[in-house]
Amino acid sequence: MDFDINTLRSVATLASFVIFIGIMVWAYSKRRAADFSEAANLPFEQD
Numbered sequence: 001m002d003f004d005i006n007t008l009r010s011v012a013t014l015a016s017f018v019i020f021i022g023i024m025v026w027a028y029s030k031r032r033a034a035d036f037s038e039a040a041n042l043p044f045e046q047d
Contacts, residue, residue: 026032 027036
């Protein structure tokens with residue numbers, strides 16, 4: 001197999017896309033909804 005710079009760029013692009021999709025799935029999962037909802041209300045809490 002012959003690796004050149006274009007192959008490396010393709011692998012890096014694919015890895016970045018997979019990581020991006022993983023972050024999106026993590027951020028929008030139902031398990032995280034309560035934590036993000038609580039964090040969204042932090043600016044409105046009074047001391």
